[in-house]
Amino acid sequence: MKIAVALALGLLTAAAAPQDREQTAEAAYSAARAASPTPLRLDRDRQEWRLYRQSEGADVAETDQRWTExxxxxxxxxxxxRALAVAGPTLSRDCVDIGISGCTTPTGGYLNIRGQVLMWQLQEGFTPEDGKTAGYVLLTGTDRLRAEAWGHEGVWYEAPKILWIEDQAYVGVAGVMAGTGVFNADALFRFTPDAPRPLTEIDNFSWRDTDLPGLLPTGLEIWKGVSFNYDTLTARTALWRPADGNCCPSGGEATLVFEIRDDRLVLTQLLRDGAE
Known part of the structure; x- marks a missing residue:
């Protein structure tokens, strides 16, 4: 089925005029965004696609087809x-099908958020695109559960945690991507139990581009993922100097302090260890 869809889309995209290819990709993006539990990540992908299309020497037809598919x-x-109805008793033994092959579930449980129960399941397996992978699913309901948020961008995830800011609950899932950069696969959501979609994605990635440059000490950089602590809404990181090897940061370590504003994670302080 997937192969047939890809072939059909490929033929249509390849045969289309440039404007039609662009519109086809935009339509696929809009449909994906409407269904996604993490639409902000799709917005970032769309921005990447748009920037590449404008770059010198870009193979526009190929990139339009790739992103459309x-x-x-x-x-x-x-x-x-979103259409799945998951039987509650099966959650401890059967993976919710979010697209991981050879899936097993090593752990799961529930969060009691002032009387509102949010079930969760962690997964392990692989995908043809990425090889070994891990995933998470957050669900609401009682006997028949409904998936509200999920993802499998990482190779490892921690059990989700509840974060309270005044009377608003947030749910954080710490995760790590494959590779030496151990970049973040974390997900963070605002929990509104009575909403049609109770979990709203928090932008937990733009702080690197918008907030971090103005807070980094001169001559120091952050090259890899950071280790979030959702109990305190902080993160720990090593600091690199330009001449360092990727393996060996020499600038010490720091604590990053965050706030959540308008559904965005905002970096407010960078506290370097030992600095006065």
Whole structure:
């Protein structure tokens, strides 16, 4: 089925005029965004696609086709996951099908958020695109559960945690991507139990571009993922100097302090260890 969809999309995209290819990609993006539990990540992907199309020497036809296929597959998967009715007793033994092959679930449980129960499941397996992978699913309901948020961008995830800011609850899932950069696969959501979609994605990535440059000490950089602590809404990181090797940061370590404003994670302080 996936192969047939990809071939059909490929033929249509390749045969289309440039404007039609662009519109086809935009339509696939919009459909995927409507179904996704993490639409802000799709917005970031769209920005990447747009920037590449404008770059010198870009193969516009190829990138339009690639992103169209990617968004079409994501939209179909997420629409399917949203339609699932998961039997509560099966959660401890059967993976909720979010697209991981050879899936097993090593752990799961529930969060009691002032009387509102949010079930969760962690997963391990692989995907043809990324190889070994891990995933998480957050669900609401009682006997028949409904998936509200999910993802499998990382190779490892921690059990979700509740964060309270005044009377607003947030749910954080710490995760790590594959590779030496151990970049973040974390997900953070605002929990509104009575909303049609109770979990709203928090932008937990733009702080690197918007907030971090103005807080880094001169001559120091952050090259890899950071280790979030959702109990305190902080993170720990090493600091690199330009001449350092990727393996060996020499600038010490720091604590990053965050706030959540308008559904965005905002970096407010960088506290370098030992600095006065």
């Amino acid at each position: 990617r968004w079409a597959a994501a939209g179909a998967r997420d629409s399917r996951v």
